[in-house]
Amino acid sequence: MANKKRCVVTGLGLICGVGDNVKDCWDAVTLGHSGIDEVKSVDTSNCYAHKGAEVDKASSELSPENYDRSSLLCIHAANEAFEDAHIDASEKNIGVILGSCVGGAASIDKYYTDEIKGDGGKKEDIFKMGASAIANNVSAHFGLEGITANIVNACAAGTMSIGYACDLIREGKGDVFIAGGSDSFSSLAFSGFHALHALDENACSPFNHSTGITLGEGSGILVIESYEHAVERGAKIYCEILGSGVSSDAYHITAPRPDGEGQMSAIRRAVESSNLTFNDIDYINAHGTGTAKNDEAEFLSLHTLFDGNDHLSVSSTKSMTGHCLGAAGSIEAVFSVKAIKENLVPPTIGYSDEDLKVLAEKAGNIDFIPNKSHTKDVHYAMSNSFAFGGNNASIIFSDNEHDIPDNSKNEKIYITGISKLTGTKTDENSLNCNLTSEDYDKHGIRVAFYRKLDRFSQLQLLSGMDALADADIKIDKDNEYKTGIVIGTADGPMTEIVDFQKKAITRGTEKGSAFSFPNTVYNAAGGYLSIFSGIKGYNATVANGNQAGLQSICYAADILAEGNESVMLAAGTDENTKTNLELYAKADLLEKPLGEGSVTLVLETEENAKSRNARKYAEIKGYAQAHRPVSYDNSEVDSKAVVEVIEKACLNAGIEADDIDFVCCDDKKIIKTLMPCYDVSQETGNARAATSAMTAAYAAELLSDSEKNYEYGLALSMGAGGTYSAVVLSKA
Amino acid sequence: MNNAIADQIKEMLVENLRIPENILTYDSELFGDEIGLDSIDSIEIVAGIDTLFGIDMTGADREHFQSIRALTEYVESKQG
Known part of the structure; x- marks a missing residue:
């Protein structure tokens, strides 16, 4: 049987609460440095929670265009990814597949704040409101002519975008894509999660004592190419992207299924479509938000599927970057690629001595990497993202060539x-x-x-x-x-x-x-x-x-x-x-x-x-x-x-x-x-x-x-x- | 029961929770099969009662959320 086209990662770009480039972000998360601080861009004075992981850069410092902050964060990360990939600026046939949850929420806030103040909302802000604009703005900035799409599946969007870009390469719809996600900090998300009592008063520490999420902002971008294209232009290859899986819970609009069925289905699809077994996975960058409902369901899913795996490490880098919503999967994809490249796994921070005792009792075979990163051989890394609407997505990165049988149907x-x-x-x-x-x-x-x-x-x-x-x-x-x-x-x-x-x-x-x-x-x-x-x-x-x-x-x-x-x-x-x-x-x-x-x-x-x-x-x-x-x-x-x-x-x-x-x-x-x-x-x-x-x-x-x-x-x-x-x- | 309070609560439920007005009576079971409120809706009711009457229903027993009548009586008892 023929094998699927190989998809490789040749460039990385990153900006989030812990840094404005891949190196700084990776150094921070592997040292256990958190980007979570008091929120500045949203008025939280009457809220019960005040923490967030914001990017320490004004929108005007990100890129000169008059775009919404979500687009600007993305352009900043894409700039780094393109430079890293050394792609010739004359190459225009590059697709742009991006994930976002809140889209232009910051611009919607601005427009209606102007209107309510009596100044009148500004026409230019209307074009910044929708998530539709993001991939098109990024394409316009770089002059790209490949397929564009904004995948707007909330917190699973970043992971799904990367999976879809690979699907398009395998279907022959393009040789190079930039894929990832972007979301700015917004009063919309802060106020919404606050209303649901889903924010932690303190910095979140998923799988630990966390009582909710901590929001973040940022963008992660991967340059993804067909293997042939990358080799032909002599590109540096970070790793391969194997299969991905997407599923729906069909259960509840915000809460995950408590039995983890939908999550496990996405994970199973990713493993099976990668031609791997659960025992092959070395590291999982978990969804790990810090809400009781997510963490319990995910804990159950991981134990159910991976208890036979005696070398699995799992962490939630959201304990440092915050939950960057539509960007989360893309930021965590960059960390998964780095884990493979550096043979180093980042921790979940926030464990006290007392917490470590509790963890030891429930961790089983799984290494939850509390507080400190450690070295290990990472051949296969998985990144999981679960979202409102009951959407689940899982994707697998590999340090070496790994054949995936081609199941594609040439059916009508x-x-x-x-x-x-x-x-x-x-x-x-x-x-x-x-x-x-x-x-x-x-x-x-x-x-x-x-x-x-x-x-x-x-x-x-x-x-x-x-x-x-x-x-x-x-x-x-x-x-x-x-x-x-x-x-x-x-x-x-x-x-x-x-x-x-x-x-x-x-x-x-x-x-x-x-x-x-x-x-x-x-x-x-x-x-x-x-x-x-x-x-x-x-x-x-x-x-x-x-x-x-x-x-x-x-x-x-x-x-x-x-x-x-x-x-x-x-x-x-x-x-x-x-x-x-x-x-x-x-x-x-x-x-x-x-x-x-x-x-x-x-x-x-x-x-x-x-x-x-x-x-x-x-x-x-x-x-x-x-x-x-x-x-x-x-x-x-x-x-x-x-x-x-x-x-x-x-x-x-x-x-x-x-x-x-x-x-x-x-x-x-x-x-x-x-x-x-x-x-x-x-x-x-x-x-x-x-x-x-x-x-x-x-x-x-x-x-x-x-x-x-x-x-x-x-x-x-x-x-x-x-x-x-x-x-x-x-x-x- | 104070009908003025009950009507304010009814209006809030119709407005904030999109319950069709024509099926909502003072005694409709809010968490029953027909209207089907859930835990997210109860957060909204707590917020709505707070906004309308300045009364905090956080932690109040489930029974006080069962109908417009029950909510009204709770508000009356707290306004005492």
């Missing part, structure tokens, strides 16, 4: 279910969905469940369940781990974020809403959908401008091709509330009326579709993405990028552009063509990612219409920042 992928939840005109600038209790009743969704959901999550839940029903799929024990979700969005749950933020500004950081905070993470919608439906497989949310809806289909198809899942729900979702409308009006983005909705497609492998005799709308024949970096507030079409993305998608589909019978796009300005061209935004308004996903849904329906007699259709979509996605569909 079909669309077997479609749900189109879009709005109708409510006034000249707006289209809205009218959600009624009957919509929930139809799926047996009770008030007790759906009342918790913000609008973004409600739209996604209904559309996701409708799509499963349309495909005639019921989630059960046999398919729960074979089914996954990818959701694309431009703006995510912006209304819930803004409402939370406004209250935190007017009432004080200490009065945040415990009820709405869980919904402020972009992946809450995917979390609720997995909880209600029972889907336990892959679960990602991508924020990347309007085109994220179509990008989610490309992403989901990549996951199916990698061979982990048999069915993927791919969705585009965006909400339209008074908040969205105000922001779009102020930013002069109401060229078209603002819409809302959620369009979900069920993608399924040929084998799976055949086994259950599924109805097929169309085949996903090929897909591609292109990127031409422009300023995030620039929505001009780059016709060369349009040509490129169409050519690439056709090449991937094995057809000529002339074979295409019709185009579905989300804005007719993207393409000038003589063939039939359907601008689906005529129907949906600017429902952003929902309109983008609609292009594929509409194309699939046209292809399944026997009266039309179309053979090939093209779905085409673009997003702010210069990202383009194209999907070629064919008659099933």
